[in-house]
Amino acid sequence: MERIPFGIRQLDSIINGGAPAGSVVLLSGEAGAGSREFMHTSALINGLEQVDGELHDLYYGDRSTDAVAPEEVHYISFTASETQLVSEMRLAMDDNVVEKGSKAVEFHDLSERYFHISPVPRDWYADETASITDLRARHEREDLLGTLGMVLNEVAANNLVIIDSLSDLVSAMGEEIDWADISSLVQGLQKAAHQWRCLLLLHINPETLSAVRYGQLVDASHGTMEFAWESGGSTRARTLVVQQFRGVLSQIEDEDIVQFETELGDAGFDISDVRKIR
Numbered sequence: 322m323e324r325i326p327f328g329i330r331q332l333d334s335i336i337n338g339g340a341p342a343g344s345v346v347l348l349s350g351e352a353g354a355g356s357r358e359f360m361h362t363s364a365l366i367n368g369l370e371q372v373d374g375e376l377h378d379l380y381y382g383d384r385s386t387d388a389v390a391p392e393e394v395h396y397i398s399f400t401a402s403e404t405q406l407v408s409e410m411r412l413a414m415d416d417n418v419v420e421k422g423s424k425a426v427e428f429h430d431l432s433e434r435y436f437h438i439s440p441v442p443r444d445w446y447a448d449e450t451a452s453i454t455d456l457r458a459r460h461e462r463e464d465l466l467g468t469l470g471m472v473l474n475e476v477a478a479n480n481l482v483i484i485d486s487l488s489d490l491v492s493a494m495g496e497e498i499d500w501a502d503i504s505s506l507v508q509g510l511q512k513a514a515h516q517w518r519c520l521l522l523l524h525i526n527p528e529t530l531s532a533v534r535y536g537q538l539v540d541a542s543h544g545t546m547e548f549a550w551e552s553g554g555s556t557r558a559r560t561l562v563v564q565q566f567r568g569v570l571s572q573i574e575d576e577d578i579v580q581f582e583t584e585l586g587d588a589g590f591d592i593s594d595v596r597k598i599r
Contacts, residue, residue: 322568324388325481325520328366329359330381331592332581338385340544341568342479343515345507347538348524350548355559355583355590359548360396360483360524361410362589365422367481368394372425380418380588391481391520394426397472399435399465399489403428406485415587427476434468435489465493466502473510477517486524487538500534507541514543543567548583559583561592 326339333339340346350356370377370390384390398406406428410419469484476482490503507523514521523542527535539545544566551560561581563573584593 322387323518324385325391326367326384326388327359327520328363328381328481329590329592330366330588333385333388335592335595336569336572338388340520340566342389342518342520344543344566344568345511345514345521345523345541346544346546346566347507347542348522348546348548349527349535350524351528351550352526354548354550355561355585356524356546356548357409357485358413358585358590359546359561360485360522361406361414362591363481363522364394364396364426364483365410365414365418365589367391368425369418369422370425373421376417376421391479393476393480395429395472395476395480395482396426396485397429397431397469397483398485399431399493401432401485402430410589413585414589418588429472429476431465431468431472434465435493464498465490466498466506469506473513477513477519477521479518481520481522483522484524486526488524488526488529491525491529504534504537504541507538511541511543539565544569559585 323342324337324339325342325344326333348356348359350359366377366381367390369380371394396406401409403423407419407423410423473482487503487507490498490506494500494503510521510523525535525538527547530538545564546566547562547564549560549562551558559582561583563570563581566573580595581592582594584591
C-alpha cells in the first residue's frame with residue numbers, strides 16, 4: 322500500500338512509512354500539547370526533502386520503501402498569513418529547517434475571506450483595494466467553504482495538505498456557516514481524498530466542540546490523533562494517542578502501543594518514548 326510520510330521520523334518508522342494515500346487525519350489537541358507543532362513539522366520536513374536532501378537526511382533519514390514523498394506541500398490557514406506562520410514555526414524549530422523547508426511549502430491565506438464575514442475592521446487583515454464595491458463583488462462570488470473547496474480541487478491531488486484549522490470554522494458558525502456544513506465538509510473530504518490520493522491533516526481544538534459533534538468529526542475521518550498533557554509527579558509530558566486510524570492502528574496495536582510520549586527538538590515534533598501495555 323502506497324504511503325505518504327507524515328514527516329515525523331519515529332512515527333513514520335513505526336507505521337511503515339506514513340499514512341495510506343487518500344487519508345484524512347484529524348489532529349485533536351489541548352493547547353500547547355503538540356498538535357500545532359505536528360502540523361508545522363509535517364509541512365517543513367516534507368518540504369525540506371524537495372529543496373535540501375542532505376539537511377532532510379540529517380533530521381529525518383531515509384524514507385521507508387513503502388513511502389512516496391508528496392509532490393507538493395500546501396498549508397491552508399483561515400486566520401494567519403505566511404509571514405505569521407513562518408514566525409510561529411521559528412519558535413519551536415531550527416531557523417535553517419524553517420527557512421529552507423518553508424520555501425517548498427505553498428501557503429494559502431484565506432484570512433481576508435474569513436474576516437470579511439466578521440465585525441473585525443478590514444484594515445486589520447486586508448491590503449487596500451480600489452474600492453469597497455470591488456472588494457464586495459470579489460467576495461460575494463464564493464462563500465468561505467466554497468473558496469476552500471476551490472483551493473483543494475486545485476492543489477490536493479498527490480500532495481500533503483494541511484488545514485489550519487477546523488476550530489476557526491466552528492468559531493465562524495452563525496454567520497455564513499452552520500454545523501451541518503462543517504460535518505458535511507469533512508465527510509466530503511474523506512470521499513475526495515481517495516480520488517486525490519493525498520494526505521489531508523485537519524487541526525481541531527476539541528474544547529470548541531460538544532462531545533457529540535467531536536464524535537461526528539472522528540467518524541468522518543480516516544484517522545484521529547489526540548495530543549494531550551499528562552502529569553506525573555512534578556513533571557508534565559506531551560503525549561500522543563492514535564485513537565483510530567484505518568490501515569495504521571492495526572500496526573500500532575501489533576506492537577501493544579497505547580501511548581506515545583513526544584518531544585520538541587530542532588527538527589520540530591517527534592516521538593521520544595513509547596508506552597506499552599504491561
